Amino acid sequence: MNKVGIAAYGITPFTKNDEKIETVMLRSLKELFKTNPSIQQDQIQSVIVSTNNNSKYLAPVLSEMAGIKPKISHTIESLCNSGSNSIVSAYSYISAGLADVVLVTGAERYDSPGQILEWDESRGEYKHPMFWASIFTKSYKRQFSISDERLAIVSVKNHKQAQENPNAISDKKITVEDVLKSRKITDDLRLLDCSRPVTGAASIILAKEDIIKKNSQTPVWITGIGQQTTSAGFTKNASFSSMESTKRAVNDALKMCNKKISDVDVAELHDAFSVCEPIALESLGFSNPGQGIHMVEELYNTENFKINPRGGLIGSGHPLGATGIAQTIEITQQLEGNANKRQTDNPKTGLVHNMSAAATSSTVLVLEK
């Protein structure tokens, strides 16, 4: 089995701009080539595009625009965790010996059709993400007696951390009061509790061991992979205060690399809404049930960037198909020691948690240097 590492990456600012998806994809790839002049187009044997965009054949389109002639090329879609699904596919091609070097480009426009899941009409009048987020928030607050004020700290922390991320859409710190005063979307959800759909792209190149070792002095490896789908409709969830798919995914990912959750030094979690961060902390095993929000408060009070250093989805913005790639790039930069003012203290093991549709599916990746 080939060992798989991260050879290069490039990312665009996350904005509300109206560029075509092809332009946005290429922008992140140009950034990748600019910062990694040792990577050549003719080395790339597979191109995977991660997106919810309805345009077809985008992997060959990107390849032609960039001068790449890959063996394998296609688009992968799985709503909000399209990005981590694509990284797992890239890992598989290398591990199975079908490709040595794989490019994954995740891209989305702010008006992505992936915002709405039309299949489950039982979800009612709200667009899908708002509806489940509101039910999760109500359930979590009720089960663990958490107030709106305490939950608001997630958004406050992640907006603050995003100020050190030059690609984040958030351009200012906010207060708990700002969150509570922001527009009420449902009884339990306010505008500043939500990540924002944005236009953006992120490209990452995975490669097999010898190529990684030749290109990098601080190689970062993908050592753990766990994925789980429990359903498509969140009304099937066993609980609205925990993430069953995340529990199973993290278990498999840690088992694969023989680690414990306490070995993880830095993590990107899927904070699509404020409530998702404490629930994810608990389901991943960082905190006991009901204690996630306490961990967020402690991290904020000690200015510890361990969780969602780039500002997470709430601070950075959430370009669906790009999010899992952007999370993985952040953890790679952390492990390389290249995270500038977001840098955590010499992390050796990092984790990515990327999910879709009320945690009906989750991916967990473990990265090590």
Add this chain to the structure above:
Amino acid sequence: MNKVGIAAYGITPFTKNDEKIETVMLRSLKELFKTNPSIQQDQIQSVIVSTNNNSKYLAPVLSEMAGIKPKISHTIESLCNSGSNSIVSAYSYISAGLADVVLVTGAERYDSPGQILEWDESRGEYKHPMFWASIFTKSYKRQFSISDERLAIVSVKNHKQAQENPNAISDKKITVEDVLKSRKITDDLRLLDCSRPVTGAASIILAKEDIIKKNSQTPVWITGIGQQTTSAGFTKNASFSSMESTKRAVNDALKMCNKKISDVDVAELHDAFSVCEPIALESLGFSNPGQGIHMVEELYNTENFKINPRGGLIGSGHPLGATGIAQTIEITQQLEGNANKRQTDNPKTGLVHNMSAAATSSTVLVLEK
């Protein structure tokens, strides 16, 4: 590296019906379970949906409908060769040790958005497939002095063979005269030279060696894989009378399993239009350049089902995301000896050729019993 074989399959009739994509997907999966009662939902660790449909999250949707809780689940799109791309991904997950049993379901509606590639506006007023097919036909006829009459034999042969395929949309044999008298679409293309967009689905289960051996007395293995993308826009093609991506894909696929093209006993080729079959025969190496149509004539005259036994795309219909799966099922049935009146003479090695967009990308699979 885990050896990968085909554990089960199910397919729907290819029709012009108006069912929802979810219904069509599930129909092929029900057929799979019906004909393979030994396969249980809880064995399936990955679900890949192959489609150009714009609905999102279809792999979790199918999983929930069918009572499957997979680890890996997502949609793969690459226009007309989405199906074979999905099979290669399934192969990789098993080979890389991330899953033991993978379901791939390809499905499309007759009104698939994948019929049109909007990216390359230089393609002019015609919908994309007609445009390139017409140019290929003119180029091939001119280069090798082939008449419309001779080319028509492809459609005649494949309609004839489709009469033995209970799932094919073609319901009658046609003559060369029928082809020549059918509606003229361009100077070089007639209606009966074209495969038809249809509604249909095909499901296949890939699994690792021990599971295959336990379930099947006539196991069929995927032993060769080759893929190549040369561009997205066909105007970049070096020639309009050959398929460069196919040449490279078949070379890699045969190399992987240490075979020659003369070892292949039966093949499904991507005859999206009449001209594609002789060109594919030549680019795959079955025929010398310009001799492909002669091979088609010989096969027709000797009633030899070696090429496109199920009637190919022209006879069966072309549900984009399902086509590569349906081709692979046909070759599996041939190798198992389960192809009924389509059965070729004790084949040991079979080949699948699936391509997109004027052969700007191709997949070749080799299957062996």
